Amino acid sequence: MANKVQCTGGHWFDLSKFRFCPYCGLPAAVAVQAPVQPAAPVMPPMPPAPPMMPPMPPVQNGYYPSTQTVVPAPAPMPVPAPAASAPAVKPPVGWLIGTSGPAKGKTFVIRESRNFVGSAPDMDIVLADDPDVSADRHAIIVYVPRSRTFYAQPGTSRELYYVNDQAVLDTVELHPGDVFEIGSSKLGLLPLCGEQFGWDDEDAT
Helix, strand or coil: CCCEEEECCCCEEECCCCCECCCCCCEEEECCCCCCCCCCCCCCCCCCCCCCCCCCCCCECCECCCCCCCCCCCCCCCCCCCCCCCCCCCCEEEEEEEEEHHHCCCEEEEECEEEEEECCCCCCEECCCCCCCCCCCCEEEEEECCCCEEEEEECCCCCCCEECCEECCCCEEECCCCEEEECCEEEEEEECCCCCCCCCCHHHC
16 A cells, blocks of 8 residues: 655655655655545445346247247038939829819829829828828829820729729729729829820920
């Protein structure tokens, strides 16, 4: 530490470096320490800085991968299977016209091949209003396109039916105006196809 003294001429100098005053050459008069400047106040230590946040990952496609919410892709909608096309309805070849009983005034379409007559809704000709008609195949009416002829055949139920008052026990050829008696109903045959017309004619296609 510096040893400050004052010479007889009033100058302060460091006695550890100079034996005489470097300003005037006089010896030290009083071995007095030079006034010491007050030390700067000691500040308390600063608290440690909080840890730095880790750097964000690089941006990818406009999003931060760590913060991007991944939304699962919606499941594909099931594709409905194409509806099976309904079979083409065969054109009419004639009609049964109700003349009396529960079927009076009603018209029933006859189509080519076998036509099953009964009261059940899955029959080709449905006599639903006649309680005396069997549900399944009380009667069978057939149209043969090659010969353009109509026939009546026995049904598969236990009940009988009649054509022109004759019980149908075997295949019977039919003619326009023949009268069916099925259950409590009477129905007349009105053909569309015959010698004069058939759906296989060139003019009909």
